[in-house]
Amino acid sequence: xxxxxxxxxxxxxxxxxxxxxxxxxxxxxxxxxxxxxxxxxxxxxxxxxxxxxxxxxxxxxxxxxxxxxxxxxxxxxxxxxxxxxxxxxxxxxxxxxxxxxxxxxxxxxxxxxxxxxxxxxxxxxxxxxxxxxxxxxxxxxxxxxxxxxxxxxxxxxxxxxxxxxxxxxxxxxxxxxxxxxxxxxxxxxxxxxxxxxxxxxxxxxxxxxxxxxxxxxxxxxxxxxxxxxxxxxxxxxxxxxxxxxxxxxxxxxxxxxxxxxxxxxxxxxxxxxxxxxxxxxxxxxxxxxxxxxxxxxxxxxxxxxxxxxxxxxxxxxxxxxxxxx
Amino acid sequence: xxxxxxxxxxxxxxxxxxxxxxxxxxxxxxxxxxxxxxxxxxxxxxxxxxxxxxxxxxxxxxxxxxxxxxxxxxxxxxxxxxxxxxxxxxxxxxxxxxxxxxxxxxxxxxxxxxxxxxxxxxxxxxxxxxxxxxxxxxxxxxxxxxxxxxxxxxxxxxxxxxxxxxxxxxxxxxxxxxxxxxxxxxxxxxxxxxxxxxxxxxxxxxxxxxxxxxxxxxxxxxxxxxxxxxxxxxxxxxxxxxxxxxxxxxxxxxxxxxxxxxxxxxxxxxxxxxxxxxxxxxxxxxxx
Numbered sequence: 001x002x003x004x005x006x007x008x009x010x011x012x013x014x015x016x017x018x019x020x021x022x023x024x025x026x027x028x029x030x031x032x033x034x035x036x037x038x039x040x041x042x043x044x045x046x047x048x049x050x051x052x053x054x055x056x057x058x059x060x061x062x063x064x065x066x067x068x069x070x071x072x073x074x075x076x077x078x079x080x081x082x083x084x085x086x087x088x089x090x091x092x093x094x095x096x097x098x099x100x101x102x103x104x105x106x107x108x109x110x111x112x113x114x115x116x117x118x119x120x121x122x123x124x125x126x127x128x129x130x131x132x133x134x135x136x137x138x139x140x141x142x143x144x145x146x147x148x149x150x151x152x153x154x155x156x157x158x159x160x161x162x163x164x165x166x167x168x169x170x171x172x173x174x175x176x177x178x179x180x181x182x183x184x185x186x187x188x189x190x191x192x193x194x195x196x197x198x199x200x201x202x203x204x205x206x207x208x209x210x211x212x213x214x215x216x217x218x219x220x221x222x223x224x225x226x227x228x229x230x231x232x233x234x235x236x237x238x239x240x241x242x243x244x245x246x247x248x249x250x251x252x253x254x255x256x257x258x259x260x261x262x263x264x265x266x267x268x269x270x271x272x273x274x275x276x277x278x279x280x281x282x283x284x285x286x287x288x289x290x291x292x293x294x295x296x297x298x299x300x301x302x303x304x305x306x307x308x309x310x311x312x313x314x315x316x317x318x319x320x321x322x323x324x325x
Numbered sequence: 326x327x328x329x330x331x332x333x334x335x336x337x338x339x340x341x342x343x344x345x346x347x348x349x350x351x352x353x354x355x356x357x358x359x360x361x362x363x364x365x366x367x368x369x370x371x372x373x374x375x376x377x378x379x380x381x382x383x384x385x386x387x388x389x390x391x392x393x394x395x396x397x398x399x400x401x402x403x404x405x406x407x408x409x410x411x412x413x414x415x416x417x418x419x420x421x422x423x424x425x426x427x428x429x430x431x432x433x434x435x436x437x438x439x440x441x442x443x444x445x446x447x448x449x450x451x452x453x454x455x456x457x458x459x460x461x462x463x464x465x466x467x468x469x470x471x472x473x474x475x476x477x478x479x480x481x482x483x484x485x486x487x488x489x490x491x492x493x494x495x496x497x498x499x500x501x502x503x504x505x506x507x508x509x510x511x512x513x514x515x516x517x518x519x520x521x522x523x524x525x526x527x528x529x530x531x532x533x534x535x536x537x538x539x540x541x542x543x544x545x546x547x548x549x550x551x552x553x554x555x556x557x558x559x560x561x562x563x564x565x566x567x568x569x570x571x572x573x574x575x576x577x578x579x580x581x582x583x584x585x586x587x588x589x590x591x592x593x594x595x596x597x598x599x600x601x602x603x604x605x606x607x608x609x610x611x612x613x
Contacts, residue, residue, distance in 0.1 A: 057419055105599055108606035112362050112418055112562060116554040117602065123551045124595035131591050245551070249426045256423050289434035295427030299420050300412065 016174070023166055032234070035166050037274045038173045039230045044254040044266035045180055046223030051252070052260030053184060054216050055196035056107075059115045059248050060122025063102065064095040064221040066243030067125060068228030070135045073143045073238050082147035084157065088229055095225020096218045098125070103217035107210060122248055130240040140239030143232055159233045169230055176223055180263055183219065192216050257298060259307030268307050329460040334580055340469045342576025343476035347531040348549055349556040349568045350483065351524035357563025358500040358520050361410055362418055364425035367550025368432035369525045373398060373532025374541045375436060378445045387450045387537070394533045395526055402525025406518045414517075433543070442543050447536040472534055479527070480569065487565075496520060555594055559601045561608030570609060 019038070023031050043065055050056040068091040075090045076082030102125075106117045129135045146165075149157035159165050183189050191212045194202045203209050232238055241247070250273065258269025276294060280287035302309065352366045373394060380390035405428075413421055449468045456464040487493040499506045499513050507513045539545075556575055560567025575594055582593035601609065 051419075057422065059422070105602050108602060109558075112356065113558065113607070115362065115418065115422060116558050117598075120551060120555050120558060120595060120598055124592060127591045127595075131588070245547070249429075253423065253426065256419060260419075286434045286438060288430040289438070292427040292430030292434065295430070296409070296424060299424040299427065300409065303416065303420060 019170055019173075020167075023163060028162065031162060031166050033274065033278065035169045035234060037271050038169045039227050039234065040251070040254060040270035040274055041267045042173055042176045042230070043224055043227035043251050044258070044270045045176060045263050046220045046227065047251050048255045048260055048263065048266045049180060049183075049192075049216060049220045049223070051255050052262070052265070053189070053196060054192040054213065055199075056213065056217070057115050057252075058106075058118045058217075058220075059245070059252060060102070060106075060118035060120075061220070061224055061251055062243050062245070062247035063122035063125045064099050064224035065228040065231070065247065065251075066129070066238075066240075067098045068092065068095040068225030069232035069238045069242055070129060070141075071225075072147070072229050072232040073135065073141045076143060076145070076147060079144060081145045081158070081160070084147045084149040084159075087147045088226075091229035091232075092222045092225045095228060096222035099218045099221020099224075100214070103214045103221075107213050107217060119245055119248065122243065123245060126240055126243045126245070129243060135238065135240075138240060140237055140241075142237045144236075146233050146236065165233065169234075172226060172230060176226065177263060180223075188212065188215060253295060257295075257306055262307060265307040272306055329463045332459060333463060333465055334584055336465060336469065336473070338576040338580035339573070340473045340476075340576075341580060342573035343473050343480075344531055344535055345549075345552060345556055345575060346569050346572035347476050347479060347534075348528050349553040349560070349572055350480070350565055351527035352553050353557050353560070353563055353565060353568045354527075355521060355524040356557075357565075358496060359410075359517055360414065361521075362421050362425070363524070364422060364550065365428040365432060366425075366524070366528055366553065367546035367548070368429050369398065369402075369528035369546070370532040370535075370549045371436065371546030372401070372432065373529030373534075374447075374536045374545060375440055375532075376529065377533040377536035378447050378541045379440060381447055387447070387533075391530075391533055395530060398529035399522045399526045402522035403518055405525070406521040410521060411514065411517070429547070432546070436543065444540050444542040446540050449537045466538075468537060472538070475534060479530075483565070492516075492519070552594065555598045557608075559598055559608055561610040564608065564610040567608055567610030 019034070022034055026034065043061075047058065047061045050058050050061075071091050071094040072082070072087055075087045102118075102121045106114060106121060109117050130138050135141050146159040148155050148159060157164055157168065159168065184193075191202070191207055194207070195209055195212060199209060202212075228242070231242070254269035254273045255266055256269070257272055258267065259265035276291060277287065280290040283290070298306075302312075348366065348370050351369075352363060355361050355363050355366075376394040376397065377387065377390045380393055381387050384390065409424060409428075410421075413424060449466075453468045453471050455467045457467060457470070458464050485493075487496060495506065495511055495513075495516050496519075499511075499516050503513055506516075552575065556568055556571045558571075559574065560569070560571030574597065578593050578597050579590060582590035586593075
């Protein structure tokens with residue numbers, strides 16, 4: 001569709017401006033909701049690096065998110081604020097390190113196998129936290145005081161302050177977005193795209209495919225770790241549920257719902273998911289029933305996700321042509 | 326561990342393994358033949374267990390629950406294939422993952438709406454409630470032996486069905502070349518529908534069978550599903566034999582793991598999976 005391609009506008013600065021100004025007008029409730037959506041966007045983008053850009057359908061992505069969130073609690077002192085210099089890199093590295101070990105196993109498999117194996121490994125990690133006293137067992141653990149950034153005696157950033165937290169999340173969202181944009185244009189990004197479209201050809205061209213995939217997997221794990229760090233800071237507690245396969249399913253859903261292979265899609269998916277969750281949750285305690293119905297409907301009638309909706313509508317109005325997008 | 330304790334654990338391992346096989350064989354059959362990855366398979370198991378609970382509570386007889394449960398789950402499988410899955414064959418695995426994930430949520434909430442969130446027990450039928458004396462102090466319940474016997478019988482029946490009947494021949498042909506089978510004038514859509522119904526029924530039946538020994542509780546389907554994934558990963562996707570061997574291996578690992586190191590038994594199965602993946606990334610057996 002050359003017509004649509006020419007008309008494509010860049011809405012990013014506008015979105016950024018709205019997000020930056022939002023707390024001035026928004027209430028506490030909506031600020032927290034938007035912060036949650038931004039955190040989930042980072043999480044969904046990290047998975048999209050695997051699903052949308054590398055063709056690796058991981059169903060265990062919550063594992064990296066979850067271990068990082070746990071590491072925040074474990075690295076913070078009990079009644080004092082944790083040191084951001086330590087806790088943040090700690091969480092990202094934990095996510096990346098666990099992804100490295102899991103990646104060594106799961107990346108030996110392909111396709112349908114990969115889906116099942118990633119799910120099984122994530123479940124194994126879930127049991128580690130659920131069954132052992134390491135992170136408070138099935139009850140989880142509290143992050144009594146959120147981390148702060150200090151230099152000497154001066155506190156530069158205090159995540160206990162909701163406003164400061166909001167802008168920290170926004171800043172990290174921008175960092176993650178720019179990072180992924182740069183990464184996707186780098187040789188690694190091109191290699192991952194090559195692996196997605198034809199792994200065998202990449203292999204026969206002499207690319208160390210396994211290493212590239214592992215690099216992608218570890219990067220995605222580290223980014224999921226960043227999201228996990230922010231999530232632990234937002235809610236102030238961790239339970240094994242954040243590592244559960246429902247969490248993995250939900251983030252995969254965000255990616256597909258929004259339209260995979262586009263970073264904006266991850267944001268749309270995260271937004272749609274969190275908002276639907278809020279709306280349905282307000283309606284009934286059986287909100288998952290409605291969510292399930294939405295999922296089934298989207299799969300059946302809207303392959304390509306929500307971000308393909310405008311294109312489809314346009315196609316319908318102009319007269320077909322874009323129906324298979 | 327003396328000999329009779331060992332024997333009891335061995336029988337338990339066998340019984341658990343065979344039950345897992347029953348669920349996993351449906352999963353691997355549906356994938357191997359139709360190419361559908363079905364995350365909702367555990368939900369069918371849960372559905373069976375809850376049917377066993379509700380139907381025995383209504384009729385007072387497990388046999389009624391078995392017959393009505395089988396009929397109902399076959400019908401549900403048939404309808405799901407007709408209404409949803411048959412439209413997804415040409416689509417990506419991702420769409421199937423998403424659809425079946427949505428189905429899990431729907432099943433779980435429907436269960437909550439219809440029967441609530443309580444944990445229930447199902448009484449063992451009187452005819453099978455006795456125990457066999459193994460030694461002076463140890464006895465083994467007849468119902469568990471009965472379960473193992475039924476599973477073995479069903480496995481044999483399935484082997485016969487796929488290997489030696491006309492329907493089995495069409496199923497095997499359909500799994501390797503759908504278009505060719507269709508061109509020969511065979512109603513391949515109907516065959517797929519039957520296979521899917523069969524897979525659903527196997528899972529639900531396993532749930533009915535297991536209900537009297539393991540209580541009926543919310544979330545039971547997901548737990549079984551993930552263990553079944555491990556079975557399929559170890560055995561090899563699409564391999565019914567692989568599923569049998571892997572299910573028995575897991576039964577042994579889990580049961581004896583609980584005896585030897587109770588705190589880490591939950592992890593033992595996954596360690597086994599990791600070891601097999603290192604050795605053979607595609608599972609022990611590869612294809613049907």
